[in-house]
Amino acid sequence: NAGVTQTPKFRVLKTGQSMTLLCAQDMNHEYMYWYRQDPGMGLRLIHYSVGEGTTAKGEVPDGYNVSRLKKQNFLLGLESAAPSQTSVYFCASRQGQGEVNEQFFGPGTRLTVL
Amino acid sequence: GQNIDQPTEMTATEGAIVQINCTYQTSGFNGLFWYQQHAGEAPTFLSYNVLDGLEEKGRFSSFLSRSKGYSYLLLKELQMKDSASYLCAVTDSNYQLIWGAGTKLIIKP
Numbered sequence: 001n002a003g004v005t006q007t008p009k010f011r012v013l014k015t016g017q018s019m020t021l022l023c024a025q026d027m028n029h030e031y032m033y034w035y036r037q038d039p040g041m042g043l044r045l046i047h048y049s050v051g052e053g054t055t056a057k058g059e060v061p062d063g064y065n066v067s068r069l070k071k072q073n074f075l076l077g078l079e080s081a082a083p084s085q086t087s088v089y090f091c092a093s094r095q096g097q098g099e100v101n102e103q104f105f106g107p108g109t110r111l112t113v114l
Numbered sequence: 115g116q117n118i119d120q121p122t123e124m125t126a127t128e129g130a131i132v133q134i135n136c137t138y139q140t141s142g143f144n145g146l147f148w149y150q151q152h153a154g155e156a157p158t159f160l161s162y163n164v165l166d167g168l169e170e171k172g173r174f175s176s177f178l179s180r181s182k183g184y185s186y187l188l189l190k191e192l193q194m195k196d197s198a199s200y201l202c203a204v205t206d207s208n209y210q211l212i213w214g215a216g217t218k219l220i221i222k223p
Contacts, residue, residue: 042213090156102147105156
């Protein structure tokens with residue numbers, strides 16, 4: 001099992017450009033999450049999904065959109081990138097509804113917006 | 115508001131014991147997680163506590179006091195590979211994880 005994978009691993013964008021980050025998991029997990037991690041701050045939730053075809057806003061959703069057309073994939077889109085979106089982005093997944101179980105993380109995408 | 119506090123950085127000596135504290139104030143509580151994150155890598159799960167008391171797992175132990183809103187992670191027989199950030203996270207009433215900023219642990223020979 002590959003677990004949680006993310007593409008790309010690194011990306012440099014110019015202000016105003018768009019891009020899509022792809023997350024895939026092969027553990028048949030229901031829940032998937034997108035976080036950003038900035039120096040000196042905890043992981044902050046951008047958007048999440050509790051199942052195929054569903055998405056919900058997290059703590060910092062502005063400037064991002066997501067889609068979960070297939071259970072195994074969760075896409076994060078930046079329509080018009082801004083320097084404030086320079087960050088490390090992590091995708092995570094977990095199993096279960098209402099239960100508490102650990103999240104499994106992908107390796108991260110390091111994004112720089114110039 | 116929801117808040118999780120942990121020290122920013124700690125230093126310890128190889129072979130010693132270190133305790134990393136975490137205090138929290140959240141809307142509801144459905145358990146507390148500790149994750150380890152090496153520089154440039156993803157967080158990985160270490161432990162989960164939902165009841166008061168100590169959970170031991172090899173060299174690592176985690177303690178929880180729900181009445182005090184307090185947890186600690188205890189690392190024994192420190193090794194150089196334990197140099198990492200340790201993240202405390204609480205599951206709130208909506209089953210969302212609220213994350214602390216992490217404690218960077220530096221191990222010296």
